[in-house]
Amino acid sequence: MNDQEKTKPQLLNELLELRLRVAGLELLAKEYKHANEALQKSEEKFSKAFLASPDGITIARLRDGMIFDINESFVRITGYTRDEVIGKSVAELKYxxxxxxxxxxxGMLRRKGECIGFATVFCTNHGKCIPALISARIITIEGDPCVLSVIRDISKLKTIEQALRESEKRYRRLFEESMDAIFYTTREGIFVDVNHSMVALFGYSRVEFIEKVNVTELYVLPGERERVLQKLEGEIGIRDYPVRFRNRSGGEMDCVLSAVLRCAEDGSILGYQGIVRDVTKQHRTEEAVKLSEARYRAIVEDQTELICRFLPDGTITFVNGAYCRYFGKKYEELVGRSFMPFIPEEDHEQLRAQFAAFNPKHPVSTHEHRVITPSGEVRWQQWTNRMIMDEQHRAVEFQAVGRDTTDRRMMEEMLQESAEKIKLFACSISHDLKNPAIGIQGLTKLLLKRHKDILDDKGRECCGLILKTSEQIAEFAEKINAFVAAKEAPLIIESIRLKELLQMIKREFSDKLDIRQVKWSEPENLSAIRADRTGLIRILRNLVDNALKYGGKDLTEIRIDYKESDDFHILSITDDGGGIGKDHCKKIFNPFQRHETSRGIEGTGLGLAIVKEIVEQHGGEVKVASSPEKGTTFCLSLSKHPCPRNLFRRDRTAYQGGGRLWTKQI
Incomplete structure (x- = not known):
């Protein structure tokens, strides 16, 4: 039936059906459009995520592993270019x-359709192996099963993890090897961990601490832990808090506790971390030091000698009672002020120079100086000062002990005046005895010479007795002179650099040595000796002068040698001059003794006698060995421990010189 044969109702029905179909197609078109837009948006999101992801992403077919897409992060991580990867299989790339x-x-991917967080090692295009995590899922693209893989480089994460492990290892080592006892506890006092020092300090094993011991049991005083926790939680930590603990054997220990809170993320307190240090021995030592200081202070305060301490600028930091009484001042009036106002102004510069001479090698010095008493009287004091140094050997303070020496100095002056009178008297007696004796001796010899034949036996016997008596008188006079000459200044024993002393003597005689072309020889290495400096100079000067005077024209060398024994310093002075006869060697050290070869040479005959006396004052002896062929050697020994009766604190010559200050450094 064609359209013309159809009835109107039929045509209307067909038109209605056609309209319904068109409406359906329009609806389908709209739905398709919406779906297509949603798909485009999804693809855009996926593309953005695909391209922007910091992890490497690949899409490959499941059946043969051929890769057909990668993102830039994969290129960055693996070092492959896009052209080197696309179209190649995973097996071909061998990463x-x-x-x-x-x-x-x-296998896991095929069984489960996905594999998440698989840890492995990938090889980059440059041959570098990197640790990685790979996650993958099977997806379908255009009906073909594919694998979407995400590769994450975890090199930095591994490095961080290794650093954390090393840090934990170092911390654990510090924890276990610490000399201080370290612990962790819960808020209830249950031990979480303790180190080896904690075990050693308290005597419990680690297992006993964690399973059996509560921290409260370690406190000696009841309620002490509560007080510690109150302070700890109130101040978020404590440092060196004094606590008494009890160890496993019941012994009590003085300790200091340092602790901090261990908190959760929400700020709640989980427990405490602490360090315990046993200070029992330290406290006992401090108590002993305090007791020692109290005893020392009592001794210092009871001393009759003046004791003080002062800074390098002269500011007093401590004085004892004797010091206060001497100057008529209270302790508070002296400490914090300089002692220089007690010293006459004209002595200030010299005193400062004495203190400037202190050094690490010579930290002790004894000197005398004048002081002004509260009454205005000028008196003498002797002080022994010791420099106190810091670790860099710089002076930080001085400690000094002093005494008044005015009366002693006055007595010494009186003794000196008396000694001078005795010396003058002795010299006068010697002169008045010796000259007449020599005259009598000469007249008697002349009588025998001229009238020997006239005198009978009795007369000749009388002349012999006269000669013998006159010789005895002369010898007695010589002994008086020797006694007077020998009693020189008391010894001041100090450390002397022998090398410097010999060089000084050499310079003193350098002109004579050069003119006569005499060689000077001495050892290269000479140790310091302890002796009287002035006396040693006199000895060396007299012996060198003696060699130059009496060595004669054959003298070409003066040699000094040194050695030591357990008790003596031994010096020898040798010259290769004319020598001395054996007979004269025996009496060469007698006062006024002069050899017949010394005629026409200036001298008093006292030089070697002085040498002998000074050597004997040092507790030693002097000997001479000489022959015309080998020259002369004087060998002298000086005791390392001189007899105390020969020692005094002050040199007589310094006193006679009128100096205001005298100093000896050690």
Whole structure:
């Protein structure tokens, strides 16, 4: 039936059906459009995520592993370009380092349809192996099963993990090897961990601490832990808090506790971390030091000698009672002020110079100086000062002990005046005895010479007795002179650099040595000796002068040698001059004794006698060995421990010189 044969109702029905179909097609078109737009948006999102992801992403066919898309992060991580990867299979690229890992990964993927967080090692295009995590899922693209893989480079994460492990290892080592006892506890006092020092300090094992011991049991005083926690939680930590603990054997210990809170993320207190240090021995030592200081202070305060301490600028930091009484001042009036106002102004500069001479090698010095008493009287004091140094050997303070020496000095002056009178008297007696004796001796010899034949036996016998008596008188006079000459200044024993002393003597005689072309020889290495400096100079000067005077024209060398024994310093002075006869060697040290070869040479005959006396004052002896062929050697020994009766604190010559200050450094 064609359209013309159809009735109107039929045509209307067909038109209605046609309209319904068109409406359906329009609806389908709209739905398709919406779906297509949604798909485009989804693809855009996926594309953005695909391209922007920091992890490497690949899409490959499951059946042969051929890769048909990668993102930029994969290029960055593996070092492959896009052209080197697209169209290649995973097997061809060989970026799986461990083949069995790939096999295991694919097996899990096929069984489960996905594999999440598989750890393996990938090899980059440059041959570098990197640790990685790979996650993959099977997806269908255009009806073809594919694998979407995400590769994450975890090199930095591994580095961080290794650093954390090393840090934990170092911390654990510090924890275990610390000399201080370290612990962790809960808020209830249950031990979480303790180190070896904690075990050693308290005597409990680690297991006993964690399973059996509560921290409250360690406190000696009841309620002490509560007080510690109150302070700890109130101040968020404590440092060196004094606590008494009890160890496993019941012994009590003085300790200091340092602790901090251990808190959760929400700020709640989980427990405490602390360090315990046993200070029992330290406290006992401090108590002993305090007791010692109290005893020392009592001794210092009871001393009759003046004791003080002062800074390098002269500011007094301590004085004892004797010091206060001497100057008529209270302790508070002296400490914090300089002692220089007690010293006459004209002595200030010299005193400062004495203190400036202190050094690490000579930290002790004894000197005398004048002081002004509260009454205005000028008196003498002797002080022994010791320099106190810091670790850099710089002076930080001085400690001094002093005494008044005015009366002693006055007595010494009186003794000196008396000694001078005795010396003058002795010299006068010697002169008045010796000259007449020599005259009598000469007249008697002349009488025998001229009238020997006239005198009978009795007369000649009388002349012999006269001669003998006159010789005895002369000898007695010589002994008086020797006694007077020998009693010189008392010894001041100090450390002397022998090398410097010999060089000084050499310079003193350098002109004579050069003119006569006499060689000077001495050892290269000479140790310091302890002796009287002035006396040693006199000895060396007299012996060198003696060699130059009496060595004669044959003298070409003066040699000094040194050695030592357990008790003596031994010096020898040798010259290769004319020598001395054996007979004269025996009496050469007698006062006024002069050899017949000394005629026409200036001298008093006292030089060697002085040498002998000074050597004997040092507790030693002097000997001479000489022959005309070998020259002369004077050998002298000086005791390392001189007899105390020969020692005094002050040199007589310094006193006679009128100096205001005298100093000896050690």
């Amino acid at each position: 799986w380092v461990i083949a069995r890992d790939r096999k295991k990964f694919l």
